[in-house]
Structures are given as structure tokens and as C-alpha cells.
Amino acid sequence: KNEVEQSPQNLTAQEGEFITINCSYSVGISALHWLQQHPGGGIVSLFMLSSGKKKHGRLIATINIQEKHSSLHITASHPRDSAVYICAVNRATGNQFYFGTGTSLTVIP
Amino acid sequence: DAGITQSPRHKVTETGTPVTLRCHQTENHRYMYWYRQDPGHGLRLIHYSYGVKDTDKGEVSDGYSVSRSKTEDFLLTLESATSSQTSVYFCATRGARGQETQYFGPGTRLLVL
Numbered sequence: 009k010n011e012v013e014q015s016p017q018n019l020t021a022q023e024g025e026f027i028t029i030n031c032s033y034s035v036g037i038s039a040l041h042w043l044q045q046h047p048g049g050g051i052v053s054l055f056m057l058s059s060g061k062k063k064h065g066r067l068i069a070t071i072n073i074q075e076k077h078s079s080l081h082i083t084a085s086h087p088r089d090s091a092v093y094i095c096a097v098n099r100a101t102g103n104q105f106y107f108g109t110g111t112s113l114t115v116i117p
Numbered sequence: 118d119a120g121i122t123q124s125p126r127h128k129v130t131e132t133g134t135p136v137t138l139r140c141h142q143t144e145n146h147r148y149m150y151w152y153r154q155d156p157g158h159g160l161r162l163i164h165y166s167y168g169v170k171d172t173d174k175g176e177v178s179d180g181y182s183v184s185r186s187k188t189e190d191f192l193l194t195l196e197s198a199t200s201s202q203t204s205v206y207f208c209a210t211r212g213a214r215g216q217e218t219q220y221f222g223p224g225t226r227l228l229v230l
Binding site: 010012038039041043050051052053056058094096098103104105107108109110 | 148150157158159160161162165167173175207209217218219220221222223224
């Protein structure tokens with residue numbers, strides 16, 4: 009059983025659509041991260057959350073600690089948003105991170 | 118972004134040969150991690166380090182060893198490469214405990230024939 013589950017695995021959207029990617033986790037955490045990986049590219053951190061909501065440009069990330077759930081929203085999606093989005097958590101104890109398998113997003117012009 | 122480099126960036130090797138991947142960071146981060154990324158599995162931890170000469174195993178450590186003799190360098194060694202170790206390997210770093218963000222290197226594509 010994975011400690012971190014993401015849905016959907018794959019997502020195709022038309023340019024301009026509102027997109028939601030979900031992440032559920034089963035362990036106690038100190039923080040949750042959303043990462044972005046472009047095809048053939050490296051991995052960059054988009055957000056780190058321990059509570060509430062964060063916004064950066066067209067990206068919004070929310071977390072509900074009680075429900076152990078987080079969402080990543082993209083407003084007015086654009087083809088350059090096409091990438092794999094990965095949810096990761098720091099366990100509350102220990103130094104390790106646990107990762108979801110990623111959501112592959114394709115935004116069509 | 119943290120200054121993290123990995124070398125080599127691409128490598129093709131034969132089964133049974135030893136391989137060493139290098140991760141170098143310029144941020145003086147305490148924690149360093151080696152992950153492998155495979156389709157359908159996401160990122161999986163191989164080994165990590167919480168200081169010079171201090172390392173611990175991750176969930177997929179069999180067949181891999183690591184060393185950290187300096188803060189800035191974390192080496193991953195495949196003692197005798199197997200085809201199942203064909204993967205993309207990522208190094209990551211994190212600052213002191215409480216600094217939760219991880220910074221990733223560009224990755225190394227390894228093909229074991």
C-alpha cells in the first residue's frame with residue numbers, strides 16, 4: 009500500500025480549463041509538497057504546505073490535515089502547464105519523504 | 118534553486134560492472150538523498166544521508182551502497198549493475214530539520230545492458 013495516492017493518473021484538458029489534481033496520504037506528516045516535472049526534465053518544488061492554502065500565479069494548493077487530503081488547482085490552464093505533478097509528504101517522524109506516482113497532465117491548445 | 122549537480126548525466130553500462138554516480142551540492146545542506154524513478158512507481162528512496170559519514174537505507178537499497186565523506190558530495194555505487202537497475206536516478210538535498218523543502222538534481226539516466 010502506498011502512503012501517498014494521487015488521482016487522476018492521467019489528465020487531458022483544453023487550454024483555459026480549470027484543473028484539479030488530488031492527493032491523499034495515510035501517515036502523519038510535517039509537510040506536504042507539490043512538485044512539477046516536465047518531460048525529460050528535472051523536478052522542481054511548487055509548494056510546501058503544512059496547513060491551509062497557498063497561491064502562486066495560476067496555481068493554488070490546499071491541504072486538509074484532518075482528512076489527510078490535498079488538492080492542486082490550475083486556473084486558466086495553458087499548454088506550458090503540461091507536465092507530471094507529484095505529491096510528496098514528509099513524515100512527522102524521521103527524515104524520509106514519500107511520493108505519489110504522479111499525475112500526467114496534457115493541456116491541448 | 119539549490120546548486121545541485123549530478124554526474125554523469127547519462128550512462129550505458131554492461132551487466133556486472135560497477136557504476137558510481139556522483140551528486141554535488143553547493144548549499145551546505147545537511148540531508149542528501151538518492152532516489153530512483155521508474156514508470157508506475159514514482160520516486161523511491163534508495164539511501165539517504167543526514168551528515169558526513171552518516172547514512173541510512175531507504176526502501177530499495179539492495180544492490181546499492183553510498184558514501185558521504187564531505188558535506189557537498191554524496192556518491193551512489195552499484196557494485197555489480199543489473200538490468201533491473203536501469204532507471205533515472207535523482208539526487209536531492211534538504212537543509213536542517215525544519216527546512217522541509219527538497220531540492221532536486223537534474224537526474225542521471227542509467228541503462229544497464
